[in-house]
Ligand code: ATP
């Protein structure tokens with residue numbers, strides 16, 4: 584490739600903005616390869632701090648702290664989209680460290696309106712939608728979209744937060760008022776058969792790899808289980824790969840992009856993007872030859888990417904804070920299945936709906952793990 588940046592092999596130091604579980608697992612992969620690691624996160628003792636050489640305790644938008652991170656690291660990356668894009672753009676302009684993915688990718692994916700424009704312009708099928716800035720506009724959009732819709736805040740959404748479902752135009756005003764944001768998107772409700780996702784990694788040298796599709800089940804708007812590979816037709820696999828490739832190349836992405844998909848009778852439709860490791864990709868730690876975290880680390884340092892092949896299907900079960908209501912869950916019991924792997928993120932406070940860890944296992948083990956999680960049910964009642 585012309586003008587491909589030189590690879591930055593270990594022991595270069597990586598800087599991650601955000602120190603939650605994604606930063607922690609990115610850090611673990613970086614460590615395994617022999618990279619150094621700094622993380623920037625406002626919460627002392629954040630999950631990634633345990634695997635970092637140093638934590639800069641500062642807000643994501645703290646320009647002095649961001650500059651210090653860039654000065655101390657060869658590459659700066661981020662673990663989630665809710666980082667102020669202006670700060671990243673300034674780092675990029677300063678050129679002290681390489682910034683991957685780019686500020687443009689972050690700007691697009693942190694704002695649903697920009698993301699939908701990008702996808703439409705790339706010729707990718709998405710749900711019909713309208714940008715709305717008032718209760719009147721939302722009501723008109725609901726009528727346009729067939730009398731029902733889901734309205735989502737343009738910024739700062741995750742795990743279904745910042746969303747309202749509207750079943751009739753008359754509900755639009757109350758939904759708008761309770762959302763309380765200046766800009767939102769109203770989407771037509773899609774009667775999908777199931778939810779899928781596909782993750783691509785693209786390196787600074789232009790190499791691109793795509794993981795097999797995952798099938799995702801949500802509960803209370805939070806990812807519950809992911810199975811990889813999903814049972815799909817060769818046509819669906821090819822369609823998903825083409826979508827992921829077009830998005831990664833359209834962005835000239837360096838890093839990962841996860842594409843959330845709805846499987847509909849009319850084909851695959853893109854729900855949303857995440858320019859980072861994705862919860863549905865945690866399963867790749869054990870299932871794939873190279874996990875999503877390692878491929879992100881390789882991609883941003885310009886190293887060759889690793890194979891994404893999955894030999895045996897595995898399923899990931901998220902472990903939410905609900906399980907902690909009666910104290911620490913019984914890990915010995917869960918680990919009684921020798922084919923199961925447990926990942927805990929080192930979060931000190933368990934809250935309902937908070938992602939505390941996950942477990943990965945063969946499909947045949949899922950029933951047993953679900954029974955275990957139901958057996959912690961008194962915990963759920965105690966907490967809610
Ligand atoms: P997450 O952080 O889990 O990805 P999010 O807050 O970013 O969630 P979305 O992915 O946009 O939100 O939506 C959450 C869930 O709501 C989807 O996974 C899907 O189950 C449902 N959903 C979203 N949009 C639609 C739609 N247009 N039609 C039907 N269901 C939808």
Ligand code: MG
Pocket residue numbers: 843854855
């Ligand atoms: Mg989503």
